[in-house]
Amino acid sequence: MPLENAAKLGNVSALAAVVATLLRFRARACVVLACIAAMLCATTNASASQSVQTKTRVWDFSFAEPLNTWLERDASSRLRLENQSNSAELASASPHAARAAPQVGRTVLGKYPDYVNLAESIGARRFNIPTNIWNKMSPAEQWAANQRFLDRAIARGDEFVLSNPVKSIGEATGWFGRELRYLADHGYRLAEDGARMIR
Amino acid sequence: MSEPRETPNHFVEDVVSLAGRYRKQEDLSIYEMLKRTGYPERRGALTIETIRKALAKSSEHLSEWLEYSADKRSSTGWYIREENGRFEVGNVDSSGRLAEQRSYSDLVEACADFIQRELDQIAFE
Numbered sequence: 246m247p248l249e250n251a252a253k254l255g256n257v258s259a260l261a262a263v264v265a266t267l268l269r270f271r272a273r274a275c276v277v278l279a280c281i282a283a284m285l286c287a288t289t290n291a292s293a294s295q296s297v298q299t300k301t302r303v304w305d306f307s308f309a310e311p312l313n314t315w316l317e318r319d320a321s322s323r324l325r326l327e328n329q330s331n332s333a334e335l336a337s338a339s340p341h342a343a344r345a346a347p348q349v350g351r352t353v354l355g356k357y358p359d360y361v362n363l364a365e366s367i368g369a370r371r372f373n374i375p376t377n378i379w380n381k382m383s384p385a386e387q388w389a390a391n392q393r394f395l396d397r398a399i400a401r402g403d404e405f406v407l408s409n410p411v412k413s414i415g416e417a418t419g420w421f422g423r424e425l426r427y428l429a430d431h432g433y434r435l436a437e438d439g440a441r442m443i444r
Numbered sequence: 445m446s447e448p449r450e451t452p453n454h455f456v457e458d459v460v461s462l463a464g465r466y467r468k469q470e471d472l473s474i475y476e477m478l479k480r481t482g483y484p485e486r487r488g489a490l491t492i493e494t495i496r497k498a499l500a501k502s503s504e505h506l507s508e509w510l511e512y513s514a515d516k517r518s519s520t521g522w523y524i525r526e527e528n529g530r531f532e533v534g535n536v537d538s539s540g541r542l543a544e545q546r547s548y549s550d551l552v553e554a555c556a557d558f559i560q561r562e563l564d565q566i567a568f569e
Contacts, residue, residue: 356515357514357516357518358516358523358534358542362540362541362542373517374517374518374519376519376521376569379516379519380518383471383472384466384470384471385471391517418514419511419514419515420514421515
């Protein structure tokens, strides 16, 4: 159907031509224009819905939940409540809403399990992947996911709290060191207390 | 590394050296590498004692397992860490809390305990 094709393609000129044609038949114009509007709305909603509901696929693993629901976890609702009270925007418990309106917060980095423990106790974000998935990811895939998590925290302007304080970034080893170097490459520096990465 | 090696000694050596070999490559998951040792089929032949003996002979693997544990970013699972001069093995539960902690004065014993628990979780859970 020409109308549907034009709407789906978002071809403005084609739509304008269709509208102009319809205007010649004024008696039916209102009805048909309403149909076009409904069709456009349906297309937009379907597209938005698809982006939210589509299964997240990371490398060779397919998950029922979107990636961001488990890439990071707020350790408690306390942080969310603090964020809500500090933000002029309405915050929702939905991870999708949180994604739509990123809020500055605290993210904990460090060695396992120390960073998990600290994030739980202070109600901060932490990198979090279900164990059975983590074990089936290659190191390259794991770092890609970790990097994405860091990128999101950097974009929010988060402060990074370190569960294992260091005197210098070079002192940190393994993935913890890699995370700190990544932050340093993105404008962060070690705070004087050695327990935070700040801008 | 393709097929599991045949002798029990080789199998145990493949298992205790796993953390170090895993850290030196980028393409294979720990699950895949463990499977290639024949662990799921040969698990019955492995005891804490055989792991402990293999670790005692190759102490370079001890630090590799400590680093492997520190690098984990999974939601739950076993860990090994040094705490005030002792070595703790424990589990992060689904609420993010530390559970089932045991403390060891001997790193070899702690590491053998961690390896067996960690690898059983990877292979069978």
